[in-house]
Amino acid sequence: xxxxSPLSELTxxxxxxxxxxxxxxxxxxIPYAWLLIFFLAPFAIVLKISFAEPQLAxxxxxxxxxxxxxxxxxxxxxxxxxxxxxxxEDDLYWRAYLNSLKIAAISTALALLLGFPMAYxxxxxxxxxxxxxxxxxxxxxxxxxxxxxxxxxxxxxxxxLLNGFLQWxxxxxxxxxxxxxxxxxxxxxVYSYLPFxxxxxxxxxxxxxxxxxxxxxxxxxxxxxxxxKITVPLARPGIIAGSCLVxxxxxxxxxxxxxxxxxxxxxxxRTLWSEFFTNRDWPVASAVAIVLLLLLVVPIxxxxxxxxxxxxxxx
Amino acid sequence: MAISTPxxxxxxxxxxxxxxxxxxxxxxxxALSKSFGPVVAVDRVDLNIFKGEFFALLGPSGCxxxxxxxxxxxxxxPDSGSIMLDGADMTAVPPYRRPVNMMFQSxxxxxxxxxxxxxxxxxxxxxxxxREIKARVAEALALVQLPDHGKRxxxxxxxxxxxxxxxxxxxxxxxxxxxxxxxxxxxxxKLREETQFELINIxxxxxxxxxxVTHDQDEAMTMASRIAVMDRGRIAQIATPGExxxxxxxxxxxxxxxxxxxxxxxxxxxxxxxxRSAEAGCDIVLADAPGLRAxxxxxxxxxxxxxxxxxxxxxxxxxxCLSGVVWDIGYLGDVSTYRIKLDTGKMVVAAEANRVRRTxxxxxWEDRVYLRWTPRAAVALLN
Numbered sequence: 135x136x137x138x139s140p141l142s143e144l145t146x147x148x149x150x151x152x153x154x155x156x157x158x159x160x161x162x163x164i165p166y167a168w169l170l171i172f173f174l175a176p177f178a179i180v181l182k183i184s185f186a187e188p189q190l191a192x193x194x195x196x197x198x199x200x201x202x203x204x205x206x207x208x209x210x211x212x213x214x215x216x217x218x219x220x221x222x223e224d225d226l227y228w229r230a231y232l233n234s235l236k237i238a239a240i241s242t243a244l245a246l247l248l249g250f251p252m253a254y255x256x257x258x259x260x261x262x263x264x265x266x267x268x269x270x271x272x273x274x275x276x277x278x279x280x281x282x283x284x285x286x287x288x289x290x291x292x293x294x295l296l297n298g299f300l301q302w303x304x305x306x307x308x309x310x311x312x313x314x315x316x317x318x319x320x321x322x323x324v325y326s327y328l329p330f331x332x333x334x335x336x337x338x339x340x341x342x343x344x345x346x347x348x349x350x351x352x353x354x355x356x357x358x359x360x361x362x363k364i365t366v367p368l369a370r371p372g373i374i375a376g377s378c379l380v381x382x383x384x385x386x387x388x389x390x391x392x393x394x395x396x397x398x399x400x401x402x403x404r405t406l407w408s409e410f411f412t413n414r415d416w417p418v419a420s421a422v423a424i425v426l427l428l429l430l431v432v433p434i435x436x437x438x439x440x441x442x443x444x445x446x447x448x449x
Numbered sequence: 450m451a452i453s454t455p456x457x458x459x460x461x462x463x464x465x466x467x468x469x470x471x472x473x474x475x476x477x478x479x480a481l482s483k484s485f486g487p488v489v490a491v492d493r494v495d496l497n498i499f500k501g502e503f504f505a506l507l508g509p510s511g512c513x514x515x516x517x518x519x520x521x522x523x524x525x526x527p528d529s530g531s532i533m534l535d536g537a538d539m540t541a542v543p544p545y546r547r548p549v550n551m552m553f554q555s556x557x558x559x560x561x562x563x564x565x566x567x568x569x570x571x572x573x574x575x576x577x578x579x580r581e582i583k584a585r586v587a588e589a590l591a592l593v594q595l596p597d598h599g600k601r602x603x604x605x606x607x608x609x610x611x612x613x614x615x616x617x618x619x620x621x622x623x624x625x626x627x628x629x630x631x632x633x634x635x636x637x638x639k640l641r642e643e644t645q646f647e648l649i650n651i652x653x654x655x656x657x658x659x660x661x662v663t664h665d666q667d668e669a670m671t672m673a674s675r676i677a678v679m680d681r682g683r684i685a686q687i688a689t690p691g692e693x694x695x696x697x698x699x700x701x702x703x704x705x706x707x708x709x710x711x712x713x714x715x716x717x718x719x720x721x722x723x724x725r726s727a728e729a730g731c732d733i734v735l736a737d738a739p740g741l742r743a744x745x746x747x748x749x750x751x752x753x754x755x756x757x758x759x760x761x762x763x764x765x766x767x768x769x770c771l772s773g774v775v776w777d778i779g780y781l782g783d784v785s786t787y788r789i790k791l792d793t794g795k796m797v798v799a800a801e802a803n804r805v806r807r808t809x810x811x812x813x814w815e816d817r818v819y820l821r822w823t824p825r826a827a828v829a830l831l832n
Contacts, residue, residue: 345555345557349558352523353618354545355545
């Protein structure tokens with residue numbers, strides 16, 4: 135390489151590798167930039183507001199940064215922890231948190247119970263049916279989420295489709311009070327989030343080697359037990375992914391409890407909404423949002439770490 | 450590799466229950482058929498397999514051998530016919546209640562379980578006490594010479610190790626019959642040849658009846674006590690490897706096992722069975738022709754290595770003598786194969802062991818050569 139001119143050496147050694155690196159850097163950089171601008175920056179703003187105090191102004195909260203003299207030489211940061219203290223002191227908030235977690239946990243379990251057989255049936259269906267079946271699973275997304283939840287009001291209300299049908303069958307005399315109860319919320323959530331459970335489950339189950347089940351049967355294992363001993367453990371990545379995709383958004387769900395739930399259906403998303411838009415207490419609402427985020431992010435991060443350690447241990 | 454006793458394979462020991470009219474087979478398959486839509490995969494197959502046999506189902510892909518094996522395991526239900534195992538009717542018994550085990554071509558090891566738990570899986574289904582399970586798992590691991598690999602996961606093993614674990618898992622329940630679906634297909638050539646002998650040794654040691662499916666004739670010839678050659682769902686011939694090779698019953702079998710030269714001709718009446726063949730360009734004497742009529746059309750099959758190749762012309766009017774020109778030479782190291790174009794236009798293959806160094810070879814391209822063989826070296830085939 136000694137006979138290269140300085141210029142060509144410059145291109146060979148520095149410019150070309152740099153240019154070649156661009157597409158890769160771009161591919162990694164775009165999602166990072168996206169997350170930075172649209173997730174981290176708003177998060178920082180919300181975090182900042184959560185330490186402020188409410189005031190009747192535009193914007194409706196105090197600034198936590200202040201310049202103490204005209205020249206701007208001194209700079210003070212005033213953090214107000216009162217919003218967080220309120221979350222602890224007022225049992226409305228932590229009851230809302232706990233209830234959200236409870237509703238999310240139960241709906242995730244229900245979605246899993248309902249979604250697993252569906253995903254299994256889809257994965258074991260003849261190959262030419264699988265595409266249309268997946269399509270049918272995705273089809274509801276073509277309609278607005280809000281409209282689909284509204285439609286459930288029509289189904290569940292006192293003189294709605296469900297009660298009409300049950301009365302027509304003669305199973306009940308009086309209409310069941312389902313709308314505006316927790317049951318309606320569960321129905322709405324499980325209905326809305328089921329595809330998020332079914333699709334990742336389907337993806338893992340579809341990849342599964344069917345000869346494993348034959349091997350289990352061959353070794354004396356009955357089909358139902360083989361499902362439990364072979365299929366479920368191997369579907370674990372799908373179960374975890376599906377459960378996360380249902381559990382996390384459901385904890386912060388606003389629309390479904392608002393439209394289908396009763397006034398006593400306490401969920402943190404609703405509380406957050408009313409703090410922002412009814413009480414116009416942005417600092418408390420921001421604190422609620424930050425705590426909700428920590429509540430979800432910390433366990434997931436720990437779980438990810440656990441998976442990583444396990445994966446390395448078995449390698 | 451531990452070799453228990455030299456040359457102790459079943460066939461070589463003179464273990465031949467199939468010739469004994471009083472022997473009862475452990476596996477009795479009668480008129481078994483199975484179709485997939487319009488495709489007849491297995492067509493009225495009758496088969497008796499005896500205890501301790503190493504039985505090979507051999508055929509090209511799509512001949513129905515795997516379907517037959519899957520029906521023995523219980524994964525596919527036959528359309529008609531019956532499977533009797535040790536006197537019990539297995540035809541409608543689900544796979545999890547059959548005393549047979551299968552070693553899968555893909556091995557089908559459970560990826561989420563350690564080697565130990567894979568092997569113990571079948572024993573746990575029987576509800577054996579933990580102590581016995583542990584002992585039998587250790588025994589199985591020792592049998593396949595991987596005693597220290599119990600804690601590993603399948604993905605941490607090499608292909609050859611996975612193959613052994615799959616074998617251990619299918620043997621540990623001590624099945625009445627072990628079914629092996631192309632057990633060596635995924636191994637590389639050298640390992641495959643080693644494993645063939647190891648499988649024979651293991652089979653001898655455990656004394657379990659093996660039924661193996663393979664498309665590899667060398668594999669079947671090396672390991673099996675008997676071979677069933679299958680053709681489009683039917684069994685073309687069942688015989689020992691030696692009989693299959695030396696006395697094939699059809700052109701299909703002769704052609705499938707090894708190389709063969711076929712000469713079409715007609716039987717000429719007389720004291721010695723003589724075949725007049727335009728293809729060969731000479732008269733062919735047969736060693737015997739039981740039940741053949743004069744004028745019957747038949748094919749004389751001669752294996753390439755049965756020819757004696759020479760450059761000296763034989764006396765005129767000789768029988769069993771072909772004449773042609775060397776067209777091609779394939780040097781394989783241990784043997785050389787010659788493609789020779791006969792004067793009649795037919796191409797034949799002859800093989801000769803390279804007993805001398807290649808540089809000293811006397812026959813070369815475009816040489817005129819003469820091929821001779823003794824009447825006992827050829828077989829007459831009617832179909």
